[in-house]
Amino acid sequence: MLHDIPHPYLIYAGHAVDALDVKTGMGLVEWRPNWCGGQWRESESVYDLRLPDMTPTAARAAGMTTMVIGVAEFGGRLTDGLKAAVAEAIAAGLNVASGLHDRLNADPDLARAARQAGVHLFDVRGLPPGAQPPVASGRRRTGRRLLTVGTDCAVGKKFTALSLERDLHAAGRSATFRATGQTGVLISGGGVAIDAVAADFLAGVVEQMTPDNMSDHWDIVEGQGSLHHPAYAAVSLGLLHGAQPDAFVVCHEAGREAVLGYETFPLPSIGDCIELVVANGRRLNPDIRCVGVSLNCSQIRPSERAAAKRALEAEAGLPVVDPAEDGTGRLIAAMDGLR
Amino acid sequence: MLHDIPHPYLIYAGHAVDALDVKTGMGLVEWRPNWCGGQWRESESVYDLRLPDMTPTAARAAGMTTMVIGVAEFGGRLTDGLKAAVAEAIAAGLNVASGLHDRLNADPDLARAARQAGVHLFDVRGLPPGAQPPVASGRRRTGRRLLTVGTDCAVGKKFTALSLERDLHAAGRSATFRATGQTGVLISGGGVAIDAVAADFLAGVVEQMTPDNMSDHWDIVEGQGSLHHPAYAAVSLGLLHGAQPDAFVVCHEAGREAVLGYETFPLPSIGDCIELVVANGRRLNPDIRCVGVSLNCSQIRPSERAAAKRALEAEAGLPVVDPAEDGTGRLIAAMDGLR
Numbered sequence: 001m002l003h004d005i006p007h008p009y010l011i012y013a014g015h016a017v018d019a020l021d022v023k024t025g026m027g028l029v030e031w032r033p034n035w036c037g038g039q040w041r042e043s044e045s046v047y048d049l050r051l052p053d054m055t056p057t058a059a060r061a062a063g064m065t066t067m068v069i070g071v072a073e074f075g076g077r078l079t080d081g082l083k084a085a086v087a088e089a090i091a092a093g094l095n096v097a098s099g100l101h102d103r104l105n106a107d108p109d110l111a112r113a114a115r116q117a118g119v120h121l122f123d124v125r126g127l128p129p130g131a132q133p134p135v136a137s138g139r140r141r142t143g144r145r146l147l148t149v150g151t152d153c154a155v156g157k158k159f160t161a162l163s164l165e166r167d168l169h170a171a172g173r174s175a176t177f178r179a180t181g182q183t184g185v186l187i188s189g190g191g192v193a194i195d196a197v198a199a200d201f202l203a204g205v206v207e208q209m210t211p212d213n214m215s216d217h218w219d220i221v222e223g224q225g226s227l228h229h230p231a232y233a234a235v236s237l238g239l240l241h242g243a244q245p246d247a248f249v250v251c252h253e254a255g256r257e258a259v260l261g262y263e264t265f266p267l268p269s270i271g272d273c274i275e276l277v278v279a280n281g282r283r284l285n286p287d288i289r290c291v292g293v294s295l296n297c298s299q300i301r302p303s304e305r306a307a308a309k310r311a312l313e314a315e316a317g318l319p320v321v322d323p324a325e326d327g328t329g330r331l332i333a334a335m336d337g338l339r
Numbered sequence: 340m341l342h343d344i345p346h347p348y349l350i351y352a353g354h355a356v357d358a359l360d361v362k363t364g365m366g367l368v369e370w371r372p373n374w375c376g377g378q379w380r381e382s383e384s385v386y387d388l389r390l391p392d393m394t395p396t397a398a399r400a401a402g403m404t405t406m407v408i409g410v411a412e413f414g415g416r417l418t419d420g421l422k423a424a425v426a427e428a429i430a431a432g433l434n435v436a437s438g439l440h441d442r443l444n445a446d447p448d449l450a451r452a453a454r455q456a457g458v459h460l461f462d463v464r465g466l467p468p469g470a471q472p473p474v475a476s477g478r479r480r481t482g483r484r485l486l487t488v489g490t491d492c493a494v495g496k497k498f499t500a501l502s503l504e505r506d507l508h509a510a511g512r513s514a515t516f517r518a519t520g521q522t523g524v525l526i527s528g529g530g531v532a533i534d535a536v537a538a539d540f541l542a543g544v545v546e547q548m549t550p551d552n553m554s555d556h557w558d559i560v561e562g563q564g565s566l567h568h569p570a571y572a573a574v575s576l577g578l579l580h581g582a583q584p585d586a587f588v589v590c591h592e593a594g595r596e597a598v599l600g601y602e603t604f605p606l607p608s609i610g611d612c613i614e615l616v617v618a619n620g621r622r623l624n625p626d627i628r629c630v631g632v633s634l635n636c637s638q639i640r641p642s643e644r645a646a647a648k649r650a651l652e653a654e655a656g657l658p659v660v661d662p663a664e665d666g667t668g669r670l671i672a673a674m675d676g677l678r
Contacts, residue, residue, distance in 0.1 A: 233619070
């Protein structure tokens with residue numbers, strides 16, 4: 001029922017000139033360098049992901065299996081230009097994976113071409129076509145689970161989860177990043193972007209995404225939104241209930257004081273955030289515990305970062321790390337200290 | 340963006356022999372007797388809603404505007420028999436409203452016939468076709484709002500909300516029942532069944548459903564699920580945030596001890612339920628207050644009911660009523676006592 005996208009990838013960078021326009025592609029190169037075999041740019045002036053330039057036909061010949069649309073991370077339309085690029089990839093025998101709001105499978109021309117070529121079109125927003133979403137059972141599963149929660153959107157929940165997976169793997173540990181957003185799905189090749197799932201099935205989809213596992217295995221579940229967010233808290237709660245986490249990390253951006261785009265809503269304190277996550281999360285897992293704080297310091301001066309972390313650590317009484325600077329070793333130590 | 344279903348209604352009772360099979364039709368007759376002009380039964384042995392029997396053609400001639408499918412309240416398929424009945428209603432010039440899981444609008448034959456006849460097909464699960472769901476703004480609106488919350492599903496949240504509306508109207512007060520489930524939408528002719536809305540838009544849809552109003556007007560919002568439910572809590576939280584209620588009533592069924600279908604999950608106490616609703620609800624409305632408990636006593640003996648209500652009233656320190664026996668006057672008095 002979840003997506004399962006074959007790699008290696010050809011990254012379509014299109015006409016993107018700025019790094020921000022090809023953010024999805026950059027995330028793929030950063031987190032899955034071995035999966036990225038080439039880039040397809042419409043001209044020499046397009047942002048360079050430092051992958052070999054190639055056409056879809058050349059990429060297929062070189063063993064690539066899927067073209068990922070690396071542009072327009074948050075939604076966006078299937079423009080005529082994009083549609084032509086997708087059609088060319090299909091004709092070359094590549095699957096195509098997309099985080100666009102417009103579904104490739106909903107375009108009759110592309111859907112027919114893909115059928116005829118025997119390739120798949122992956123629309124990672126929402127479930128695969130025809131998938132019957134499950135209702136949650138509430139059953140506890142074997143293995144351990146950690147969820148990255150946030151004081152807001154866009155504070156580093158995906159980055160923190162991917163950092164934890166990387167650092168656990170580096171330590172020889174068994175762990176799996178579980179994607180719940182479109183970029184995360186493309187980076188991991190699996191999971192589902194849950195914000196487009198009907199609310200009744202949200203927890204059930206997350207349960208399926210984090211199944212029974214070995215007792216020492218950690219699922220590292222990518223969080224979404226915030227229980228304190230005025231629009232998206234329902235997504236966060238379905239995720240919290242479905243994941244039944246043993247541990248969670250609160251992600252926060254240093255310097256941010258109000259909800260992005262909702263300036264009349266001050267962000268909760270770390271303590272208030274922990275309290276609300278536990279109040280809701282203990283219904284599905286009475287042992288839920290906060291193991292630390294991930295403080296994204298990218299928006300404050302380098303000279304202020306150490307003090308910001310120290311101050312928050314004193315306030316919260318928990319390890320505070322910026323994964324981009326410090327790694328996640330102290331969070332992992334706290335996870336190991338549970339029970 | 341919400342449904343808006345014209346009445347009077349012809350109720351389609353089909354082949355339903357048991358009262359339970361025609362529960363939607365019974366709800367319509369109970370709560371909107373003046374909207375129900377006739378029933379269409381496939382034979383004399385079908386359950387009698389005590390409305391004049393008539394065919395779609397006769398109903399149209401008598402001034403009815405919409406045929407409501409009164410059978411198979413929870414989901415169900417568009418069988419060949421049902422499809423034939425819908426086609427006959429369309430041919431007679433009636434709109435058709437349905438709470439079926441299978442959407443009438445997704446059937447090409449019915450969609451075409453409706454277009455040609457100039458009538459509407461209302462699929463009340465989810466949004467009308469083509470509706471662009473909104474993201475919540477979090478903005479406070481004028482007027483007052485009450486939400487019925489629950490310790491579980493199927494405890495009387497819709498019944499309590501409809502009772503409150505009826506009793507407020509009887510007292511000459513301004514109040515509107517706001518439907519959030521399929522039967523409620525058919526009973527009220529408006530609203531939307533929110534369980535099929537993508538989680539990202541849940542609070543936004545509920546905001547639109549409960550807009551600015553006169554300062555002494557009460558929106559009485561039908562609750563769904565429970566924040567303590569292992570599968571459906573996300574729906575309940577989106578509803579709580581979108582409605583921003585000033586007041587809530589906890590609905591509970593006397594004698595029920597575990598979540599329906601989830602026997603390993605004991606129901607929360609009324610106190611725990613209130614605490615979690617306030618912990619989550621105060622983010623959008625800091626003044627949120629519980630005004631009482633609606634205790635559905637239908638499953639315990641009549642001789643035990645008074646004692647059950649007294650015991651719960653002592654435990655909760657709030658008015659406890661069974662709307663079916665006591666009306667909602669004490670809840671309304673508590674609403675009037677706020678601020």
